[in-house]
Amino acid sequence: MFKGKPKARVCILAALCCFIVLSAGGTLIHAADGAASYNYSYWSRSVASPAAYEATTLLDGANLGVGAFNNPSDLHVTPDNEIYVLDSGNNRIVVLDQQFNKTAVIDSFDHEGKAYSFLNPQGIYVTEQKHLIIADTGNKRVVHLDQNHSLVKIVEKPVSDLLQANYVFQPVRVVMDKAQRIYVMALGIFDGFMEFNTDGAFTSFIGANKVQVDPVELFWKRFSTKAQRSQMIMFTPTEFTNMDMNDEGFIFATNGDLWGDSIKKLNAQGNDILRRTGYFNPKGDVRYTSDIGPSRLVDIDVTDSEIYSVLDSKRGRIFTYNGDGHFMYVFGGMGNQLGEFNTPTAIERVGDDFLVLDKAFGEITVFRTTEYGRTLNEAVRSYFRGEEEKAYKLYDQTVNRNANLDFAYSGIGKALFRQGEYKESMQYFKQSFEQNHYSKAFLLYRKQVLREHFGLIMTIIIVIVASSLLIRGYRKMKGRKKVVTFE
Known part of the structure; x- marks a missing residue:
């Protein structure tokens, strides 16, 4: 045929x-939707886990004394735990202290003697110096205010050969590094984040996602006419969905790529340097029902010691990973009870606690750490700081509470490895399926054994060699005597 x-x-x-x-x-x-708190084993099976966080408080505009929130879209918490809530529908920023008391409401700024207001702002970032960077989406601009909420500069539609002439500038998320460069995530941009210098001038794109090709769509294009192909979906890079910046100036970003790397860590050149050395790549749920599909990550929060958390808008879950990409814990869900959400849109840490913003409900849920969560967090931090003995004790406490947390055994092994306890570390690396670290520990343990017993080994070798020479000499002498006797 x-x-x-x-x-x-x-x-x-x-x-x-x-x-x-x-x-x-x-x-x-397969589904992993049943358990409120769970983890994934080395074999990617969902296993029971103690809760690392528990919802304790529900906040809204009314009980905060600022009036109801209207479609709030973003949160930011400063190093001194000052909280900024971007109340988009009300075109304002509500500032709270650590005890959730209102300290300010920012709904306008002065420019050349005239008051200007925001219009449906979607993103906010606050620097260590309390400078505010606001993605004023409805007004198609980025607004930079100082610590006194006075205008520093306005970034408007950039003019560049890299952009189409009819491009509409709609910034939705922003961050600023220590050199005061502003990075913007804008609607309709597939080339990565837009970078603006200290003067507000556009300089380049960084961190573009790779093009994802649908094999079925590609197959049908081979048999389609030119007119039919023009109506088909174009293969374009996936858009980013959110970003955050750590203390070192690296951008952590999430994107809408459901099948590839949906979390990235970008350096100044826009290269992805995120470590993915856990049992599986960081991406939210590893196992899921086919009707809902994989996690859609819409926000990311980076804290100290390279710990980061991402928000899954499909299931309302917050996933946390350490710097190596090991899955630490998960909490949250969709529903109407405390600790559940309708439209979760942003997450932020206040110390070791979590704030989760629900856009539809106009509420902020406060999650507090449990004893298990605090112990695990501090274990990861201690190892990161090089405090091996403390990390060992904390990881040991963690596995006593949760024997299903495979990577905690690896943590114990690494702590012992750094202390030179190679033989003991091998046992924990074997238990946590850490083949590379097991091999390193084995090689160093072998060297350690050889070094410790070098004198004995050399003595045995010398004795064996000397004995061999003596026996050989004795046999030769005995042979000569026989020859003489015969003659």
Whole structure:
């Protein structure tokens, strides 16, 4: 039937493969939706886990004394735990102290003797010096205010050959580094984040996502006419969904890539340097039901010791990872009870506690750490700071509370490894399936054994060699005597 048409046979076989893969998707994916608190084992199985966080308080505009929030879209917490709530629908910023008392409401700024207000702002970032960077989306600009809420500069639509002439500038998320460069996530931009210098001039794009190709769409394009292809979806890079910046100036970002790397850590050149050495790549849920699909990450919060957390808008869950990409814990969910959400949109830490902003409900849920969560957090921090003995004790306490946390055994092994306890560390690396670290520990343990017993080993070798020489000499002498006697 297909004789002489190898190209057609290849295309049809490719289509059948795609069909089989897509059809099998629903049966290969398993749910992890049942447990409120869980973890994933080395084998990617969901296992029971103690709760690391518990919801304790629900805040809204009314009980904060500022009037109801209207579609709030972003949060930011400063190093001294001052809280900024971006109340987008009311075109204002509500400032709270650590005890959730109102300290200020910012709804306008002065420029050349005239008051200007915000219009549906979507993103806010506050520097260590309390400078505010606001993505004033409705007004198509970025506003930079100083610590007194006075205008520093306005960044408007950039003019560049890299942008189309009819491009509409709609910033939705912003951050600023210590050199006062502003990075903007804007709607309709697929080339990465927009970088602006200290004067507010556009300089470049950084961190563009790779193009993701749908194999089924690609297959059908091969058989489509030019007119049909023009109506099909274009292959474009995935847009980012949010970003945050750590103390070192690295941008941590989430994107809408459901099948690739949905979390990135970008350096100044825009290269992704996120470590993914855990049992699986950081991406939210590893196992999930096929009807809902994988996690959609819409916010990221970076804290000290390279710990970061991401928000899944599909299931309302917050996932936390250490700097190596090991999954630490998860909490949250969708619903109407305390600790559940309707439209979770932003997360921030206040010390070791969490704030989760619900856009639809106009509420902020406060999560406090449990004893288990505090112990695990401090174990990761202690190891990061090089406090091996303390890290060992804390990880040991962690596994006593949660024997299912495989990577905690690795933490104990690494702490022992740094202390030179190679033999003991090998046991924990074996238990946590850390093959690379096990191999390193084995090699160093072998060297350690050789070094410790070098004298004994050399003595044995010398004795063996000397004995061999003596025996050989004795046999030669005995042989000569026999020859003389015979003669």
